[in-house]
Amino acid sequence: MGALAVVIGSGCGGAQHARARAPSPRLAGRTARAAAAPVRTVSRLDLGRSVRGRPIVAVHIRGERPGRTVLVVGCIHGNETAGIAVARALERTRARRLDLWEVEDLNPDGVAAGTRQNADQVDLNRNFPQGWRPLGRPGDQQYSGPRALSEPEARIAYDLIRRIRPSVSIWFHQPVGVVDESGGDLGVEQRFAAVSGLPLRRLTRYPGSAVGWQDATMPGTTAFVVELPPGRPSGDAVRRYARAVLALSR
Ligand SMILES: [Zn+2]
Structure with a gap:
């Protein structure tokens, strides 16, 4: 929490690099109100x-x-990286109605090693506090870690989410190719499914998952899993998934 609080509180400097398009010289003569838009x-x-x-x-x-x-x-399981491309595409969007936070990669050690788990061999999506219980052992597919939030990556997401309280959270996974009815507002998940072209299905709900924690503890908000298809998504597919995110931003 500490690093994040400092960064957000500071508003400038430190690790924050805000980049705003400066008004063009042509605008210099306009009113102060327009300049302050x-x-x-x-x-x-x-x-x-x-x-x-x-x-x-x-x-x-x-x-x-x-x-x-x-x-x-974009990525919590290190061997499911397709969502990173979607997050990067969204960074280039010019949508005006937008308040979008992205963590392209919550599990960089897993991505580097090509493993689902983090470097402690923990399945980060079983490490969140809601309904957490011990699952498996180190190296097991769904090892939940020694206790809830034992892993720095899970704590980072937990702190960010508690601070920004997103109305909608989308967690990308692979390779099932469905929008998961994860909880929260079904209409939000239906809208994502309609725009993305992915079918809506209810997958198994596991203890200690990120969306389970969010949907249980933050009423009025919706967190859900999007299981993208296997492999690297085409440019068309990335743009379609990005449009589905933007459809929920308005
Ligand atoms: Zn996954």
Whole structure:
């Protein structure tokens, strides 16, 4: 929590690099009110480090008229990386109605090693506090860790979410190719399914999952899993998934 609080509280400097499009010289003669109109900003926030010391970063994109606060986590299981491309595509969007937070990669050690788990061999999506219970042993597919929030990557997501309280959170996984009815507002999940072209299905709900914690403890918000199809998504597919995220941002 400490690093994040410092970064967000500071508003400038430190690890935050806000980048706003400066008004063009042509606008210089306009009224002060027009000059003060909000612009699109992209900020990068250093959230902390993984077990192996790799940085975990959030990108915050605010459009000219911020809409609902939406969080996208591109990757939590290190061998399911397709969502990272979706997150990166969203960073280039010019949508005006946007208040979008993204963690492209919550499990950089797992991505580097090509493993589902983090460097402690923990399944991060079994390490959140809601209904946490011991599952498996180190190296097992769904090892939940020694206790809830034992892993720095899970704590980083937990702290970020409690701070920004997203109305909608989308956690990308692979390879099932469905939008999971994970809890929260079914209409939100239906909308994502309709725009993305992925079918809506209810998958097994596991103890200690990130969306389970969010949906149980933050009433009025919706967190859900999107299982993208296997392999690397095409450019068309990435754009379609990005449009589905933007459809929930208005
Ligand atoms: Zn997964």
